[in-house]
Amino acid sequence: MKVFQNKVEVILDALPYIRKFQGAVAVVKYGGSAMIDPELKREVARDVALLHYIGMKPVVVHGGGKEINNWLARLGKKAEFAPNGLRVTDKDTMEIAEMVLGRIGKEIVELLQHHGEAKSVSLSGKDAGLLQAEKMRSEYDLGYVGEVTAVNTDIISNLLEDGYIPVISSVALGADGQTYNVNADTAACKIAKELEAAKLYLMTDVDGILDKNKKLIHRINRKEAEVLIEQGIISGGMIPKIKSALEVLSIGVQSVHIINGTLEHSLLLETLTSAGVGTMATWD
Ligand SMILES: Nc1ncnc2c1ncn2[C@@H]1O[C@H](COP(=O)(O)OP(=O)(O)OP(=O)(O)O)[C@@H](O)[C@H]1O
Ligand SMILES: [Mg+2]
Numbered sequence: 066m067k068v069f070q071n072k073v074e075v076i077l078d079a080l081p082y083i084r085k086f087q088g089a090v091a092v093v094k095y096g097g098s099a100m101i102d103p104e105l106k107r108e109v110a111r112d113v114a115l116l117h118y119i120g121m122k123p124v125v126v127h128g129g130g131k132e133i134n135n136w137l138a139r140l141g142k143k144a145e146f147a148p149n150g151l152r153v154t155d156k157d158t159m160e161i162a163e164m165v166l167g168r169i170g171k172e173i174v175e176l177l178q179h180h181g182e183a184k185s186v187s188l189s190g191k192d193a194g195l196l197q198a199e200k201m202r203s204e205y206d207l208g209y210v211g212e213v214t215a216v217n218t219d220i221i222s223n224l225l226e227d228g229y230i231p232v233i234s235s236v237a238l239g240a241d242g243q244t245y246n247v248n249a250d251t252a253a254c255k256i257a258k259e260l261e262a263a264k265l266y267l268m269t270d271v272d273g274i275l276d277k278n279k280k281l282i283h284r285i286n287r288k289e290a291e292v293l294i295e296q297g298i299i300s301g302g303m304i305p306k307i308k309s310a311l312e313v314l315s316i317g318v319q320s321v322h323i324i325n326g327t328l329e330h331s332l333l334l335e336t337l338t339s340a341g342v343g344t345m346a347t348w349d
Contacts, residue, residue: 079337086336087120089263090225094253096128097270099326100169107180109268110173112332113230114181121336122225125232126256128249129169133162147205154246159209162246163189166234173232186224187232191244193220196252198237198245211237211245213252218259250302254309263319266335267306268326273344274299274307286347287311310346321346 093113099105116123137144137158145153154162170187177185190196195218198211224231233256235249250267257265274282274290277298285293290307293299299307310321324331324343334342 082337083119086263088122090122090124090260091116091264091266092124092126092253092257092260092262093332094126094250094267095173095326096249096268097326099268099270100127100129101131105327106176108329109326109332110176110180112330114177114183115333116336117183117230123230124221124256124260125173125230126235126249126253127169127173127232128235129166132169133165136161136165147207149205151207154208154210156209159244159246163236163244166236170232170234177230183230184228185230185232187234188220189234190237190247190252193217195220195233196237196247198239198247200239200245209243209245211239211247213237213247213255216255216259218256221256221260248305250305250309254313257313257318258316265310265313265318265321266332267310267321267323268332269306269323270325270327272325273323274303282344284345284347286349290346307346314346314348
């Protein structure tokens, strides 16, 4: 009996959060190792479906860097890097990336439908003019790496209205007719902005932003983040994450959370408990 009472208490504790987030759009950027481990994939899908069933409107945006690398290796394609260390996306790599990302999207749909029993539809940023891009301006030619220039979320709003969970891959169409690979954190941020999301979650494979002693920073504001970038403590894939976080905060998205997707139920803990996990980014 005690076990059941404890369970009921957990549900009751979540009640204020469930009430607060009724109808709220939550954009979840899904990436890193949490996308590789089959057990974790199922858990993440169930968590997203649960948010949907308690009345939130989740939108999933995904990358797939690791899986694209696996396929490039399987196809014997050598990765090419610019002198500054950034990957060059040539025509073949772009085609493979588009195929792999499409496949990942359908897999997330399968998981949401099978393990979460929630209706879901996957799209690429090329569908219905969702993500438009132009070639990224950079010191070196990075090929088909794009920067998002415009977002049209009509299709997403329609899907949410009809009760679907949209799943979006970070591929965009250029005005020049080319397909571009865009950073999934940046894409998630632009989509969250356009949808006036209440929350943006950037799910990755570390606990959040770590300080110089590798300790988790629970809360970070704009000024602190800028200092850490300058000092090189925030680097690599964490830079587009924090920059996206700050961009959406500047236009009124209430909170952005960088959370560890490899930690079971991090999404639910962050949303439905006062404890919270990961790093919460705030403006001031
Ligand atoms: N200060 C920092 N705190 C935490 N992680 C950091 C920091 N600076 C750099 N990083 C790196 O950023 C990485 C997360 O970004 P990364 O782009 O690699 O993954 P992702 O965005 O989750 O996945 P994907 O790019 O495939 O969608 C971490 O694994 C870590 O190596
Ligand atoms: Mg990344």
